[in-house]
Amino acid sequence: MENHVFKNNWKSDTPKIVRGKGIYLYDKDGKGYIDGSSGSISSSLAHGRVDMAETLRKQAETLAYVTRLTSITPLYEEVSSVLADNTHMDRFFLTSGGSEAVEVATKIALSYQRYREKPNKTKILSRWLSYHGCTSHTMSIGGNVARRSDYISQLTEDGHIAPPLCYHCWFGKERNSCNCECAEALETEILMHGPENIAGFIFETIGGSTTGAATPPLEYYKKIREICDKYDVLVIADEIMCGYGRTGKMLALEHYGIKPDIVVLAKSMGGGYFPVGAVGTTEEVAAPIKAHGSFMGGYTWGSNPIACATVIQTTKIIHSENLLENVTNMGALLKSGLEDLMKKHPTLGDVRGIGLMVCTEFVKDKNTRESFDPEVNFTGKFINNAREEGLLLNAGSKYNKGIRGDGALIGPCFEVSKEEIEIIVDRVDKALSNTEKEVL
Numbered sequence: 001m002e003n004h005v006f007k008n009n010w011k012s013d014t015p016k017i018v019r020g021k022g023i024y025l026y027d028k029d030g031k032g033y034i035d036g037s038s039g040s041i042s043s044s045l046a047h048g049r050v051d052m053a054e055t056l057r058k059q060a061e062t063l064a065y066v067t068r069l070t071s072i073t074p075l076y077e078e079v080s081s082v083l084a085d086n087t088h089m090d091r092f093f094l095t096s097g098g099s100e101a102v103e104v105a106t107k108i109a110l111s112y113q114r115y116r117e118k119p120n121k122t123k124i125l126s127r128w129l130s131y132h133g134c135t136s137h138t139m140s141i142g143g144n145v146a147r148r149s150d151y152i153s154q155l156t157e158d159g160h161i162a163p164p165l166c167y168h169c170w171f172g173k174e175r176n177s178c179n180c181e182c183a184e185a186l187e188t189e190i191l192m193h194g195p196e197n198i199a200g201f202i203f204e205t206i207g208g209s210t211t212g213a214a215t216p217p218l219e220y221y222k223k224i225r226e227i228c229d230k231y232d233v234l235v236i237a238d239e240i241m242c243g244y245g246r247t248g249k250m251l252a253l254e255h256y257g258i259k260p261d262i263v264v265l266a267k268s269m270g271g272g273y274f275p276v277g278a279v280g281t282t283e284e285v286a287a288p289i290k291a292h293g294s295f296m297g298g299y300t301w302g303s304n305p306i307a308c309a310t311v312i313q314t315t316k317i318i319h320s321e322n323l324l325e326n327v328t329n330m331g332a333l334l335k336s337g338l339e340d341l342m343k344k345h346p347t348l349g350d351v352r353g354i355g356l357m358v359c360t361e362f363v364k365d366k367n368t369r370e371s372f373d374p375e376v377n378f379t380g381k382f383i384n385n386a387r388e389e390g391l392l393l394n395a396g397s398k399y400n401k402g403i404r405g406d407g408a409l410i411g412p413c414f415e416v417s418k419e420e421i422e423i424i425v426d427r428v429d430k431a432l433s434n435t436e437k438e439v440l
């Protein structure tokens, strides 16, 4: 059959997957692969769940679509209550994915400022190395040099600060003995632009593919919240990857005891069964927009009934099967198993992350934390070797200033068992040994 697919990657041969069951994906020849990164840390639930399939089927039969421009469904109201109960936010706007949700979140921030008579507060500050999506606006507030470079002419610049990536600290500090200079950098940035011009600060609570599960120290978000409050700047948490259970809490910011003004969700809330995203706001953020009477934003398929039903069912499963606890326990096991590999592998420089969102970073020199030359293609070789071992993983994306840096993001589905974690660690071990044989 002639191949008409417009691919993301024409250089690498990826397997043709036809079926999934549990943590496994199967290609057309029946070979099984562990879905080690849950798609793109998106399939929070195991593959092939009959209860999820039944939810989608039933909803499609009952009501597949209605536009929110002419009507509202009880399901949209129900899913909003479910999301409110689970995240402690007050109002929810549904989209069909993450980038759309970030677009909506920043529009809400601007509308909020405008309708409370702060029309100059229009800039959205963010962090270098972050990823907030693939539209031009979300790429603009994103900060990954490699991902942005082809489209730089289309991007705008509101202001970026250093990321809280302790392994490659931009301030030359060490975790636990620093003053969170990377958080203090936000105050400087706000002052340089003028607080009267800043609408919000957006960040990935736990870094995604571009900082490799960077998990800031506990004081980091406390400082961020204080600085934002001081200058009347909205705290916008992009929890598209780390939210809805992935770290063992419904919101990753719960680990820090901080509440955002706006939160953005996607991936895990749909279980991996249906495209969906959401923006949650506090009542305080919604109030001026509500008083104004309308909000210009949104997309055709947002809040469609099948997405709503999928989120409700995913949430039920997360709680009825105690999956937050399993994520916490299996995440700890995964992390300690990978940390053990550090003793044996000269290139495994760092293992970081929380819950089932763990990054292995590979370096040329553990003492200096020097990264490999990109020409070496260490990540590409490792991903290929992992695939040979029957483990599909997401490549990391140049954590070291966006120019170099190798690694992979590991995060199986929430139901993963102890035995399966052991198999994943074993396959990482073998794939890394084979990569080191090729490179060192």
Ligand SMILES: Cc1ncc(COP(=O)(O)O)c(C=O)c1O
Residues within 6 Å of the ligand: 040, 097, 098, 099, 100, 102, 131, 132, 133, 134, 204, 208, 209, 238, 239, 240, 241, 242, 266
């Ligand atoms: C933190 C974060 N924000 C935004 C996005 C964009 O979401 P989507 O790919 O659903 O548009 C992603 C996707 O990986 C993400 O990880």
